[in-house]
Amino acid sequence: MAKIIDGKLISKQIKDELKAEVAKLKEEGREICLAVIQVGNDPASSVYVGNKKKACEYIGIKSLAYELPEETTEKELLDIIDKLNNDNTVHGILVQLPVPEHINEEKIINAISPAKDVDGFHPASVGALSIGQKGFVSCTPAGVIQLLKRSDIDITGKDCVVIGRSNIVGKPMGMLLLRENGTVTICHSKTKNLKEICKRADILVAAIGKPKMIDAEYVKEGATVIDVGIHRMENGKLCGDVDFDSVEPVAGAITPVPGGVGPMTIAMLMNNCVEAGRNQN
Ligand code: NDP
Numbered sequence: 001m002a003k004i005i006d007g008k009l010i011s012k013q014i015k016d017e018l019k020a021e022v023a024k025l026k027e028e029g030r031e032i033c034l035a036v037i038q039v040g041n042d043p044a045s046s047v048y049v050g051n052k053k054k055a056c057e058y059i060g061i062k063s064l065a066y067e068l069p070e071e072t073t074e075k076e077l078l079d080i081i082d083k084l085n086n087d088n089t090v091h092g093i094l095v096q097l098p099v100p101e102h103i104n105e106e107k108i109i110n111a112i113s114p115a116k117d118v119d120g121f122h123p124a125s126v127g128a129l130s131i132g133q134k135g136f137v138s139c140t141p142a143g144v145i146q147l148l149k150r151s152d153i154d155i156t157g158k159d160c161v162v163i164g165r166s167n168i169v170g171k172p173m174g175m176l177l178l179r180e181n182g183t184v185t186i187c188h189s190k191t192k193n194l195k196e197i198c199k200r201a202d203i204l205v206a207a208i209g210k211p212k213m214i215d216a217e218y219v220k221e222g223a224t225v226i227d228v229g230i231h232r233m234e235n236g237k238l239c240g241d242v243d244f245d246s247v248e249p250v251a252g253a254i255t256p257v258p259g260g261v262g263p264m265t266i267a268m269l270m271n272n273c274v275e276a277g278r279n280q281n
Helices: 007-027 043-059 074-085 105-111 123-130 139-150 170-179 194-199 262-280
Strands: 033-039 062-068 092-095 159-163 183-187 203-206 224-227
Touching: 007 043, 007 139, 007 262, 033 043, 033 074, 043 062, 043 262, 062 074, 074 092, 074 105, 092 262, 123 170, 139 170, 139 224, 139 262, 159 170, 159 194, 170 183, 170 203, 183 194
Parallel strands: 033 062, 033 092, 159 183, 159 203, 203 224
Antiparallel strands: none
């Protein structure tokens, strides 16, 4: 039976550590502030934004909410970002993605000052990660590293296989595992012999976006399996990219969905906000 890696518990530990640090900063008269911008009212985005606000409240970070109408122009959004970039009382800026189609997402990401880029999506942040410099790291893969470290799973010298090469999960995940001295293979939809490659992994990270695709046939006995995927099934329940019931008897450790990687993403966003506050004060 695999050890279940409890993302809910680990994310709570991280949030409590941050809460204590934020309280100390407040005593010194320093308040951390995150600006969250949402354009339009996509229901999923509203849930994510709501969760981010709740996490800020819990930790003691001030959050500024910009709830902009769907018809907001690119110029109006860029002007708000510019104003926030130049506001010394704001430490982190987050634009909830996706933005409506008439707005160029790349332009928006590039407009956020790298010092306030708490999502870690700016090319300067991505570049810093790839050459080992200081910068914000995309929250989901950063959360995976914390899950591994806080579960005492050593990465050094391990065969790490990441399935998925998106800019927000797969690629930064590969870079982070490399930074931790793993031997990294990144797979994608054109990869040949996927099962064979996965079966070599000591640490297997699934970030594919395909419900329950990874079953026991992809997993080496005793491997650590991290499931980044989130899908809502027809019965209303959540599942991941990993078929938990099939893989759990084979794996050495596994993250559940829900309660694995999901809660870590917000915890790491909060971590980036506190770091931004620390750096800018
Ligand atoms: P993307 O759709 O951007 O990327 C999926 C990746 O998987 C692509 O690189 C794609 O390859 C690869 N892929 C697709 N099908 C296959 C296949 N059959 N075999 C091998 N590789 C394949 O997704 P994201 O990276 O944004 O997200 C991945 C999953 O993680 C989703 O389920 C998403 O909901 C979830 N997620 C969860 C978060 C959390 O907080 N827990 C945060 C972000 C995402 P190619 O590049 O060749 O197309």
